[in-house]
Amino acid sequence: MAQSVIALVLVALTTSMAFPRDDQLLQQLFEEYLQNRNAIQGPIEDPSWPSREVSANIGPVSGVAAGPQGEVFLLHRADHQWTVGTFRENNTYSTPEKGPISTDAILKVDGAKGNKLDSLGANLFYLPHGLTFDHAGNLWVTDVALHQVMKIPAGSKQPDLVLGQKFIPGSDDTHFCKPTDVAVISNGDFFVSDGYCNSRIIKFAPDGTILKQWGTKTGRLHTLTDSELNTPHSLALVEERDMICVADRENLRVQCYNAGIKDSTKTGLFMITLIDVFRAGKPYAISYDPTAKVMYVAVDPNGNQDGARGYTLTLTEISWRSGAMQDRYKVCPMTSQCQRMAATSTSATSRHPGRQ
Template identity: 45%
Template sequence: MAASFIVITFFAFLLELCSSAVPLSSVNRGYNSPFYDEVRQLLELNDALHQQGNLKKRYEMEKSYKKDTPKAVKNWPDSQLKLGQVSGVAVNSKNQPVIFHRADRIWGEFTFNDSNHYQQINLGPIKENTILTLHPTTGKVIAQWGANMFYMPHGISFDRHDNTWVTDVALHQVFKFRPGESEPVLTFGQRFEPGSDLRHLCKPTHAAIASTGEVFIADGYCNSRILKFNAAGGLLKVIPNPPEFLSLVVPHALALIESLDLICVADRENMRVVCPRAGLYNIRDSDKQALTIQQPDMGRVFGVASRDKQLPEFLSLVVPHALALIESLDLICVADRENMRVVCPRAGLYNIRDSDKQALTIQQPDMGRVFGVASRGEIVYAVNGPTSPFLPVRGLTIDPKSEAVIDHWAPEEGVLLIQ
């Protein structure tokens, strides 16, 4: 049994918060009569009874999803785009195509040496904007960025929060950028250093991100493997993983089908698409044999994408250690201790229709195991606990709406004690 013992300083801090908190008078209480309380309880009981059927619903919804054939749109774009080699295309949450291109940079015979080191560092990063957002109807450029950042662009993708994930084969790195920001909040791999250990990448090709926050990276041209990380960048798994035998040769692109718990790979030089288990929901199924799609006229497969219908949320908690209710936002925030994060699903207090929305997730590499949470207004205060010698035990101030840690704190006279 894990119990939390926090120094008097932190308790005093929480007591001060609680004593000074004001009633949430701004929230409409019109539906809080005993009658509506009974109705809500019955609805919540019904939801609980059907909770076990969530995975079944996922499969049924996926089966019923209409399969359509992609068609070229004539006269699109309606104006000429100035592009170099286009290495990646993705679509954001607004259905806007986003292009990742190389401008005047060309991947040629002498771009890399035999040890996969980039040979044109002296050229510096590409000076033009490499990421272009296009209008879905006209194809006109409505936003662009990425100048003086990348050396040899490759893959681009988006997660459910519209964070941009890109790979650069020259840098041997993968980056995560928040919307509107040009500094990465997460980086995988070592700059200009190819390698095959778990700290290095070698010409990574693409990334796919699950709604749970887990990240899949195709470590493509040299290592021919898929690396699975948690949302904070901690390695969870390498695919293929013994005893599974799955020989990949240049995994060039990834597509997640969360409803089937599959990560599909464009296995380029094997001229096939192969779909091993993603291991998002049912760990016991993660060692099942991969599904393989291959036929004589398939050729080398360069890209894959999936279209997964919006499905009921599946939230995996590992030791939910404390709770904080934010009634004004209709959130119940959880100290998800062993997942090293704070996650805030809908509480379903006021608007039943919103109760199935995706949970807000706050997680970063230095967060550590989260033991306690408390709230004041629309801010969450969390305390981590012993995780590693390199992570201090301290408090964190969290803005759940932006899913960000906005401050860190600890007593001046000592450290927080968590057991």
């Protein structure tokens, strides 16, 4: 980059001496430099991360979670695949007789160099989907084959809370149908996106008691309502705004609702759409950084004009006007200079947008 700048200066000086009144050419050269500089900024994939030891022993990655000390948790499916025949028409898992994933499905790695630090989860999961690391150090995993949600306490390798009936899909208060993700409030309440079949969001107390649920199956795309969801695929909690956001994948948008932290009677009330239909393509994963006040959205690069694998949404101000939520935020494709996301900041679906 330094050589390019020097070359530009030399060309500019030479040009100004030969054509002392041609400021237009100098401006053109400077604009070309800015254009090229912006083009190379943005996320840069590190092929050496994670380490070879981890890369050689990991299957399809379905979830990523960052810990407070720079550690990164990877959730993978080993040799288990999600194919056309994985589920029957009634959403039951077709091959439970194959048994669970026999190796550790959760790897804890060093965020800087990608070296393995620890692992857990052998013989717990069949087709894990979402991974969440909460404020207390607990790990939360959803499994679409089991139709269950599990909480693994800090320092443990076994769950102490399991919700849902093993291998039995359903839509009542004791069943899930391919749940996708979990988001946890600092008071211990948590949300589950459920999921591929039910298109609903459920809020639970720390002990697993249901507090509230909302969401209806999407009808026709052009008549979408705020409560309609079609594959709520990922969750992101914006606790300082009392807001839970949902990657409404098949509706091509991110919907945010009241989290009910300050007033439980408002839980599930619609607040704002962060990405409109057809704006960025299908959102596969969302993650919120409370320090930078930025929402990261991983998308299918084939679904937007930017060719972006993700976007950053800087939430600068949200206000009420005439009873309707108005939003002011800056949306940046991850291909541009406004992107500041590390490779491990969001779900691995940012690199594999076609993955379930």
